[in-house]
Amino acid sequence: MQETGFRKSVIPVTAVLLAILLVWSIASVLLNTPWQKDIYKRAGTQNVGAVEFVKATMAQERPVLPSPQQVAVEVYNTTVKKKVTSKRSLVYHSKITLSSAMLGFAMGTLLGIVLSVAIVYNRALKKSLMPWIITSQTIPILAIAPMIIVVLNSMGVQGLVPKAFISMYLSFFPIVVGMVKGLNSPDTGHMDLMRTYSASNWQSFWKLRLPSSLPYLFTSMKIAIAISIVGAVVAELPTGAVAGLGARLLAGSYYGQTIQIWSALVMASILAGSLVWIVDIVGRLVTHRMGLNHA
């Protein structure tokens, strides 16, 4: 069972990955061709073989689009081959982004849960709060991030926390939406049962609504943790941060280091992907332990 499930998921994922790499390679050759022609023209080189030409387009120093292997080599060099304390190590930068993303994710989850409980138990709050929560997500985060950082900075809050605020701003939303649905998910029979016991609001929350909402919470947390990383990276862009994956992206774009930009991007997505995977595993374990997978 386990093995076929593993195979079932590995084959399609690998196939898609290979397809992406293929498209990426072709795009990189096509996009780098003009510059490569230019180089040959200036050097007066003629009669370059097709294979040699393609190889050259995939090994430029500052390509328009770096080839997959260039990015892979760069990621390898800046993770495995560098000391983790080095400013050139992607592990070092990832750690900084990760720590603010995690703090933001924790704050966002907490805020989301608190808001959802308030909304579920108070009809007035549901009407008044929900529109504002939705509005908050329509504002482009790139516009609001610098202001949050500046405001917090003037209040003496610096370092990790302002960045975490951006992550929280993005991540509380899926939690609220998921948890409102989750806390309202018990069926009428289960709710009626609580009523026949004359259970207090607190008791029916603790013994019925909260356990019923956990599958919804984990689904929301998968979305929230991924956008927490996005939030942390975005927060590093306008603040002139010197460290973090966002700072690495920014530095790369200043100096036209496309390979560096792309490896930071790849690193961020690996990070987000792993986190989603971890939440998924934890969610499965918890719901399995609660016997909910069989319900």
Place this chain on the structure above:
Amino acid sequence: MSESVIQVDNLSLTFQTNDGPVHALSEIDLDIQQGDFVSLIGPSGCGKTTLLRVIADLEKATGGSILVNGVSPAAARLARGYGYVFQAAGLYPWRTIAKNVSLPLEIMGLDRTTRKERVARNLALVNLEGFEKKYPWQLSGGMQQRASIARALAVEPDLLLMDEPFGALDEIVRDHLNEQLLALWGKTNKTVVFVTHSIPEAVYLSTHIVVMSPRPGRIQDIVVSNLPRERTLDIRETPEFLTIANRVREGLRAGHSYDDVES
């Protein structure tokens, strides 16, 4: 000995819907004594479940009066004066069987020792010893329903309200559970109000059979059973049983003819 547990006087309940008012219950008069086993029988839409829900304070009557244990249904509910068994077992999937039975006891704030003792006793009563640590999905439908009966009994109510508890089960399991329920009732002198749409089930179990008819939901006939309190499944073959069953069937038919005239 005879003392009214449920007194219903000219009770009515009208739901306001977009298609106009729906008369779910109309002119209901009913007096249920301590130790009675009362079945509410009728076609769907006759208000039998609604009446049970009014008794349990899950619905509010819009007219007339009702007393449960001598007080209003709301007060009876707050005093935890009844146990309610739903049509679906409605066990919480994240709780073990023992934990499910213990749920109402936790809410009542009983201490751990009392809870443990009551859970064990009531699981034994429905023949579920040894299944304490199982989760609901590991049990058959019949066993789940027995667990839900144990959960209702654990509250130790004098009044048991049951809404088609065996409706979703097959004939054989249903017969078996009917026997067990009757034995339990014989042992405890509890008052039971039992909703069903099966004539044999109603006649086999009850001391009183309330025949209801729809549109508006009302009582067509109340059949008092002269069968002995102690019964076996064989009693269903006796002439007395068949006489009562016939009278119930006639009551149901009379209720339906009203429908035919109208449509």
